[in-house]
Every structure is written in structure tokens, then in C-alpha cells.
Amino acid sequence: MTQYLFYPGCAMESSARAYAASLASVAKTLDLDLAEVKDWNCCGATEYLGINLIPAYALIGRNLALAAQQAKQQNGAGAHTLVASCSACYLNLAKADHYMAERPVLGDRVNEALAAGGLGYKPGTLKIRHLLDVLINDIGLDKVREKVTRPLHGLRVAPYLGCMVPRPDYDKRWSDYEQPDELDRLLRALGAEVIDFPLKSECCGGHMPQISPNTAFELIRRLLQGADQYKADLIVTVCPMCQMNLDAYQDETNRHFHTHYRLPTVFFTQVMGLAFGADPEALGFGSEIVDARPALGRIQTTPVASGPVGARPRAKAEGLPMPGRRPEERER
Amino acid sequence: MSATDVSPAEPNHNLRFLEEVSAATAGVSRLEMCIQCGTCGGSCPSAADMDHTPRMLFAMIRAGMREEALRSNTPWICVSCYHCVVRCPQGVHIADVMYTLKGMAVRAKLYRDAKAPEFSQTFVDAIESYGRSFEFGLATRHYLRHFPLRLPGMAPMGLGLLTKQRMSMTPHRIDGIDQLKAILDRAKGLELTS
Numbered sequence: 001m002t003q004y005l006f007y008p009g010c011a012m013e014s015s016a017r018a019y020a021a022s023l024a025s026v027a028k029t030l031d032l033d034l035a036e037v038k039d040w041n042c043c044g045a046t047e048y049l050g051i052n053l054i055p056a057y058a059l060i061g062r063n064l065a066l067a068a069q070q071a072k073q074q075n076g077a078g079a080h081t082l083v084a085s086c087s088a089c090y091l092n093l094a095k096a097d098h099y100m101a102e103r104p105v106l107g108d109r110v111n112e113a114l115a116a117g118g119l120g121y122k123p124g125t126l127k128i129r130h131l132l133d134v135l136i137n138d139i140g141l142d143k144v145r146e147k148v149t150r151p152l153h154g155l156r157v158a159p160y161l162g163c164m165v166p167r168p169d170y171d172k173r174w175s176d177y178e179q180p181d182e183l184d185r186l187l188r189a190l191g192a193e194v195i196d197f198p199l200k201s202e203c204c205g206g207h208m209p210q211i212s213p214n215t216a217f218e219l220i221r222r223l224l225q226g227a228d229q230y231k232a233d234l235i236v237t238v239c240p241m242c243q244m245n246l247d248a249y250q251d252e253t254n255r256h257f258h259t260h261y262r263l264p265t266v267f268f269t270q271v272m273g274l275a276f277g278a279d280p281e282a283l284g285f286g287s288e289i290v291d292a293r294p295a296l297g298r299i300q301t302t303p304v305a306s307g308p309v310g311a312r313p314r315a316k317a318e319g320l321p322m323p324g325r326r327p328e329e330r331e332r
Numbered sequence: 333m334s335a336t337d338v339s340p341a342e343p344n345h346n347l348r349f350l351e352e353v354s355a356a357t358a359g360v361s362r363l364e365m366c367i368q369c370g371t372c373g374g375s376c377p378s379a380a381d382m383d384h385t386p387r388m389l390f391a392m393i394r395a396g397m398r399e400e401a402l403r404s405n406t407p408w409i410c411v412s413c414y415h416c417v418v419r420c421p422q423g424v425h426i427a428d429v430m431y432t433l434k435g436m437a438v439r440a441k442l443y444r445d446a447k448a449p450e451f452s453q454t455f456v457d458a459i460e461s462y463g464r465s466f467e468f469g470l471a472t473r474h475y476l477r478h479f480p481l482r483l484p485g486m487a488p489m490g491l492g493l494l495t496k497q498r499m500s501m502t503p504h505r506i507d508g509i510d511q512l513k514a515i516l517d518r519a520k521g522l523e524l525t526s
Contacts, residue, residue, distance in 0.1 A: 040506075047456055099358045109522045167418050252489070
């Protein structure tokens with residue numbers, strides 16, 4: 001069994017503890033072996049890069065160096081995979097690895113700094129991958145389907161990936177920059193009804209609630225409106241930041257626009273655990289500000305016949321090329 | 333806005349700022365390759381709140397308008413969603429150029445709204461002390477200072493995060509904090525010049 005190095009990131013221990021709890025449960029069901037990088041530090045999120053560049057990359061570099069060291073001790077020589085669950089952490093780790101190679105002078109400076117702590121990192125040593133990528137492409141949907149004991153029939157979910165997972169996608173891991181279908185396919189494998197959600201890779205506002213609240217509220221409103229129009233019961237996300245903004249700032253957004261959205265936002269690992277038969281409380285359900293538990297009552301024991309509401313069939317398969325639509329998608 | 337002088341002896345003098353921004357960006361920025369098509373601004377979810385669209389900002393940089401460019405709120409309103417980055421026909425690393433401009437504006441103290449740089453600095457201070465982010469300290473300090481009027485409306489949410497154990501009131505310090513401090517201290521003395 002492959003062992004992956006795992007970088008959880010700060011949010012997994014605080015605001016996104018439901019993500020951590022549900023991931024632990026799902027990993028056990030799927031025999032996914034995640035070894036946490038020992039004594040990792042914060043990745044700097046989107047804050048350090050705008051303050052001081054070399055320290056920001058050195059901060060990320062320490063994590064890469066520690067992970068590479070640990071991988072070598074555990075798995076011997078060769079390429080190793082470092083898995084991140086948080087979108088910002090995933091992007092920062094991938095970005096540092098990518099730019100240290102693209103611009104050797106950056107790699108040299110980061111290594112000069114790391115040497116002050118007795119560390120070093122050669123770009124390319126680690127493959128940086130997101131948890132969802134590993135679940136879809138290594139574990140596979142067949143294994144996921146095999147483990148489903150309580151299919152999520154009748155639960156309408158909006159697949160929300162956020163921006164920093166499919167973009168900029170240095171290693172070309174995703175099916176599309178703007179309309180990737182990985183999360184849709186995973187949720188469908190769980191038996192859930194996946195709504196057409198064209199905003200799936202739009203931004204949640206990131207740190208904007210703290211900097212320019214009106215900018216953030218507008219971005220949050222768009223997402224809530226989109227999911228609400230397609231009558232989603234739940235928004236399912238892969239990102240702690242997206243979960244925080246949609247969940248914790250939903251109330252303030254409603255007050256700002258005089259709207260009455262009430263859309264619970266949960267992590268994809270939580271709904272996976274649910275379909276695998278785990279106890280909702282152990283998966284962190286109930287830790288949302290907008291309670292997701294009432295929505296779980298929609299789960300039916302038999303499949304629901306209706307197709308996705310609002311997804312119109314295309315008149316002709318050979319119509320004008322539309323952004324995000326690939327030929328293979330039409331046959332699905 | 334007054335026109336910048338162009339010296340007949342060195343007409344390209346104003347390009348120095350473009351070169352400086354490009355060189356200070358992490359990867360190969362490709363900023364020189366911008367063809368002013370405007371795909372960036374058209375793809376931007378927060379462009380409505382920006383002083384200048386990214387395209388205009390890049391033209392200002394090319395024209396050597398250092399102070400105006402560094403005073404622009406555009407890099408601070410950028411949400412780093414990378415829509416423009418994947419759509420840019422010239423492959424300009426737009427989001428990374430925005431980070432570069434933020435750093436330059438901080439050093440030159442040219443930002444107009446202190447909220448964003450102070451939020452980043454508070455976040456970074458926690459990392460430098462503990463090695464991890466500290467949301468409770470960051471949120472209380474930042475909201476008391478910049479958004480005191482939002483606090484009453486946000487109290488139920490804040491309380492919810494605390495009672496649901498989604499926010500800790502004490503920071504977590506990593507074991508290797510001395511090692512991290514040594515690395516960051518060394519890094520602060522280094523410049524990215526090729």
C-alpha cells in the first residue's frame with residue numbers, strides 16, 4: 001500500500017476540524033495511508049507572499065524540506081507524493097516547488113535561507129497533489145462505489161471546488177481550469193444528485209471579509225444564489241476557506257443584501273463518510289454555523305428518478321464550442 | 333495626473349520600473365509580454381472594486397508610473413482566483429505580479445487603505461512567533477481596529493465558532509520554532525535578483 005506524506009494545514013486543526021475528522025474516517029474506510037509531516041508550519045496562506053517574498057517562500061520551503069526528508073526515511077529514494085487537503089496550502093506548496101525550478105535564483109535564495117535551519121530542498125523531489133486528486137485518480141471511483149452502504153439518493157448537492165485547486169494547475173492534474181468535473185463524479189458515485197453548478201470554480205472571496213467586506217459579500221451572494229436557484233440542499237466544498245466564507249459569513253451577506261439564503265456548506269469528505277455509513281456527528285456534522293443536519297433528512301432509501309433540474313439538453317452535440325465543454329463530456 | 337518626462341537621450345528610461353517589477357516576481361513573470369487585450373479585467377470577479385483593471389495597471393507599470401501603480405488598490409482587491417492567469421493568452425503570471433506590487437507598496441508605504449497590509453502583517457506576526465496561524469488573535473485584533481461596528485452583528489457567528497471548537501483561544505507553537513525563526517531571519521536579508 002502506498003504511503004502518502006500529508007500536509008494538513010492550520011485550518012484542519014481549528015475552523016475546518018470537521019474536514020479533519022471526516023477525512024480520518026474516510027481514509028480508514030478506503031485504506032488511504034496518510035503520514036502527517038512532522039512539525040509542519042503554516043504555509044503563509046495568501047498573506048505572506050504580499051509582505052515579503054523570500055521569507056514567504058522559505059516558510060513554504062521548510063515544509064517541503066521536512067516532507068522530503070521524512071519521505072526518504074519512510075519510503076527510500078525516488079519521487080514521493082505530498083498530499084494537501086487545504087486549497088491554499090496545496091497551491092502554496094505546488095507554487096514554491098514550481099517556481100523554485102522555473103527561476104533557479106529563487107531556488108538558490110530559498111535554500112540559502114533553509115540552510116540557516118540545517119535544511120534544504122531540491123525542487124521536483126516531491127509531487128504535490130490535492131487530496132481529491134488522490135481519491136479520484138489513485139483510490140478510484142470503483143473502490144468508492146464499493147464502500148457505499150448508504151447511498152445519498154435524493155440529496156441535491158452543489159459541487160463547489162473553489163478557485164485554487166483547479167488553477168493555476170502547474171502539473172495539469174485537473175480535467176478543466178474552469179469547469180472541472182472531478183468533484184461531480186465523486187459525488188455522483190456516492191448516489192447524490194449533483195446539480196449543474198457553473199460557479200463551481202468561482203472565488204468565495206478569500207480573505208476579503210476582513211479587507212473589503214462588500215467585495216466579499218458580493219462573491220458569496222453569487223455562489224449562494226447559484227446553488228439556491230438549482231435547489232441545492234447542500235453546498236459541498238473541498239476548501240476550508242470556502243467553507244468558512246459561505247458558512248460563517250452567510251448571515252452577514254444576507255443582512256447586507258436583504259436576502260434569506262440558508263444553505264449549509266460541508267466538506268466533501270463529510271458526505272463521503274455519510275455514504276460509507278459513518279455517524280454524522282463523528283464526521284463533524286453540526287459544527288457548521290448554518291446547520292446541515294436538517295438537509296440530511298432528504299436522503300431517500302430508493303433512487304430518485306428525476307434528472308437534474310435546470311440542466312437543459314443541448315440541441316446539437318456539434319454546436320458551437322462553449323468554454324469548459326470538452327468533446328468527451330458530451331458523451332457522459 | 334501629469335505626464336512623465338521622456339528623455340531624448342534615454343527614451344526607454346521609464347521601462348526600468350517594468351523590469352524591476354518583473355525581476356522581483358517569484359517565477360518568470362512574463363509581464364513584458366502583455367499585449368493589453370484586457371482578458372484579465374474581463375475575467376476578474378472583483379474588478380468592479382478596483383481603481384484600475386489589471387490591464388491598465390500593467391500599462392501604467394510599462395509607462396514608469398511607479399507611484400500611481402503602487403498607490404492603486406488593485407493588487408489589494410485581487411482575490412488570487414487565477415481566472416486571469418489561466419486565460420491570459422500571453423501566460424503572464426498576473427496573480428504573482430499582484431503579490432510583488434503589494435510587497436513594493438508595503439516597503440514604499442504607498443498603500444492608501446491600511447486594512448489589507450495590516451491584516452497580512454498581523455497574520456505574518458503570528459506565524460513568526462508560533463509557526464502556525466492564530467485566527468482568534470488575528471480576528472479580534474483586526475476587527476476591533478478596523479471594523480468595530482460590524483462586531484455586534486458578528487457576535488453570534490464568533491460565539492458559534494468558539495463553542496463549536498472551530499477557533500482556539502490559545503495559539504499552537506511548533507517544536508522547531510527556533511529553526512523556523514533562523515530560516516526566516518536569514519531569508520529577510522536576501523533579495524531576488526538574477
